[in-house]
Amino acid sequence: MSQAERRHVELVKESGCACCGAAGFVHAHEIEQGLWWTSIGLCPDCHTGPNGIHGDKTLWRIHKLNEIKALNETLRRVYG
Template sequence: MHSKNKARRTPAEQDHIDRVKALPCSVCDAPGPSEAHEPVQGLWFISIALCSDCHRGAKNGLHGQKTMWRIHKLDEWGALNITNRRLAA
């Protein structure tokens, strides 16, 4: 879904997002497709692959209580590193 407050993604950004969404979750390793979490609005090349629960879940999610994040001792930087490592493989 595209927010009306954001600029349209470039073809290169869209390709990157498609590749991120194909990855497993960078927190719990749930198989893809994943959601692309954008830590900074509009900076698509730093998107993180997250399952819906680790992204938006009330208990486990980044936008919730972050339980899975604490269990795996991860923050956004650590999850971004995992996403980038998987993209480079």
Template sequence: MGRISQMQCICCFLLDRPQTSRTEVHHVRVGHGGAQRAGDFCTVPLCADDCHRGKNGVHGDQTYLQILKMTQLDLLNATLERLYG
């Protein structure tokens, strides 16, 4: 998670736009109950005030995921490609 927190927001990177707030680590939530989250390996970097907790972010209406035509698992894949690719 330390390396993830040092990365650029994966949504901002994929949308080719500048990141305007600090990076937070988001635990991907797919196939889990509402109170459950994936393990620490399944994390992505998201900017705090927009792509993470913002109105259009993953904890909002997920507009950015719709624009990218991606799921949270796709964001995880893109993050892993940036880390290891």
């Protein structure tokens, strides 16, 4: 991971959850492994929880999100 990618991921982790809006430090979920520029800020529940993106995706359906929409929200929060 380059220095620029590391800085981007740190900003993503500070941006809050793109799915539910939870504030604070979050995980950086990669849409595709190793593509750090496409990291999405997600709280633990929306990321690795049973209803999160790596679970049954219930929270994502409730918020009517997919990874591209969540990436857009993350980038808006980081750079907007």
